[in-house]
Amino acid sequence: MRTTALFIVILVVTRSVSAHHSDAGIDMEGVVAFQGTVTEFHWRNPHVYVLVETTDANGEPVEWDVQMGPVNVIARRGWTADALVPGDEVTVRGHPARNGRPYAILESIEKEGGLLLGTAIAAPAVPSSASSLAGRWMADRSATFNYPGGFDGFFHAQLVLTDTGRAAQAAYDPLSGNNPESTCVGRPTPASLVSSSLYLTEIEIDDALETIMLRSEYFDEERTVYMDGRTHPESGERFVTGHSIGSWEGGTLVVDTGNFADHRSPYQIGVPSGGQKHVVETYRLADDGRIIELTFILEDPEYLAEPMTHARNLKYSPHLEMFLGGCDEQATSRFVEP
Numbered sequence: 656m657r658t659t660a661l662f663i664v665i666l667v668v669t670r671s672v673s674a675h676h677s678d679a680g681i682d683m684e685g686v687v688a689f690q691g692t693v694t695e696f697h698w699r700n701p702h703v704y705v706l707v708e709t710t711d712a713n714g715e716p717v718e719w720d721v722q723m724g725p726v727n728v729i730a731r732r733g734w735t736a737d738a739l740v741p742g743d744e745v746t747v748r749g750h751p752a753r754n755g756r757p758y759a760i761l762e763s764i765e766k767e768g769g770l771l772l773g774t775a776i777a778a779p780a781v782p783s784s785a786s787s788l789a790g791r792w793m794a795d796r797s798a799t800f801n802y803p804g805g806f807d808g809f810f811h812a813q814l815v816l817t818d819t820g821r822a823a824q825a826a827y828d829p830l831s832g833n834n835p836e837s838t839c840v841g842r843p844t845p846a847s848l849v850s851s852s853l854y855l856t857e858i859e860i861d862d863a864l865e866t867i868m869l870r871s872e873y874f875d876e877e878r879t880v881y882m883d884g885r886t887h888p889e890s891g892e893r894f895v896t897g898h899s900i901g902s903w904e905g906g907t908l909v910v911d912t913g914n915f916a917d918h919r920s921p922y923q924i925g926v927p928s929g930g931q932k933h934v935v936e937t938y939r940l941a942d943d944g945r946i947i948e949l950t951f952i953l954e955d956p957e958y959l960a961e962p963m964t965h966a967r968n969l970k971y972s973p974h975l976e977m978f979l980g981g982c983d984e985q986a987t988s989r990f991v992e993p
Contacts, residue, residue, distance in 0.1 A: 687751040693743040698736035699983040727978035784944035792969035794852040810922040820958035827925025839982035841874025908938040
């Protein structure tokens with residue numbers, strides 16, 4: 656029974672992996688299983704890694720690099736920085752790299768003697784309500800759209816590409832240094848919105864300065880939304896997270912973001928974005944302050960043949976702690992093929 660409970664935990668954790676550098680190059684249908692000894696356990700963002708030494712079919716020593724989820728996701732399910740330590744004997748099941756290198760995305764792990772971890776994000780003792788959009792919010796995983804392939808699958812299903820977009824996608828190698836995440840460059844909106852079932856969103860309203868801050872655990876993204884009536888700057892002035900201006904339409908916050916810097920893969924599937932990218936988001940408090948009704952429209956006529964629209968609810972989650980751990984360049988580049 657203990658093993659079954661553990662396997663459930665890890666399955667939840669590893670489904671989050673696709674929210675990062677993509678599972679391209681990984682056989683997500685195949686599973687490799689082995690026993691070995693933990694040599695290192697790296698508690699870092701955007702991925703936690705465990706290195707396990709075992710032997711191959713010829714009895715030669717081999718060290719497996721096993722990729723787990725991000726710190727915020729696995730910490731909410733009971734993991735800690737010392738859950739595994741060098742010398743621990745473990746049994747690992749993982750999805751292996753297609754090219755045969757000893758690299759895998761974790762499916763399950765069992766420590767000798769049993770490793771008991773939590774299985775779900777803690778729920779508040781009493782459902783909480785917000786009086787404004789300010790606070791911490793997370794989408795309900797059971798209600799958000801799930802696609803085979805996770806984050807990748809979502810955008811594969813949703814985006815209709817131009818010929819330019821398809822050609823750029825075909826030329827992209829996600830397991831190379833061309834992937835911006837190999838150097839800790841995250842993906843600007845709407846990526847953090849799509850990842851809101853795994854990463855907290857925090858909204859801070861500063862009426863005095865006429866700004867709203869939108870923060871996400873997702874690559875520690877932070878955007879300033881200017882509410883003072885200004886317009887976007889000239890098209891030559893561009894920003895990694897774009898330039899956001901906002902307004903109130905009744906009780907609905909409307910955020911208009913443009914002036915994006917060029918990005919090689921903002922949707923994780925090799926489709927770029929450029930200066931024509933434009934995103935409009937709306938946020939409306941509903942259900943007596945328990946949820947935000949969120950929508951967005953994404954346009955980029957250079958790469959997208961038609962706009963993409965999406966809607967989801969964010970649940971008020973003041974009981975959850977924001978994990979803004981930064982991106983470790985060594986951890987984020989481990990997936991790059993040598």
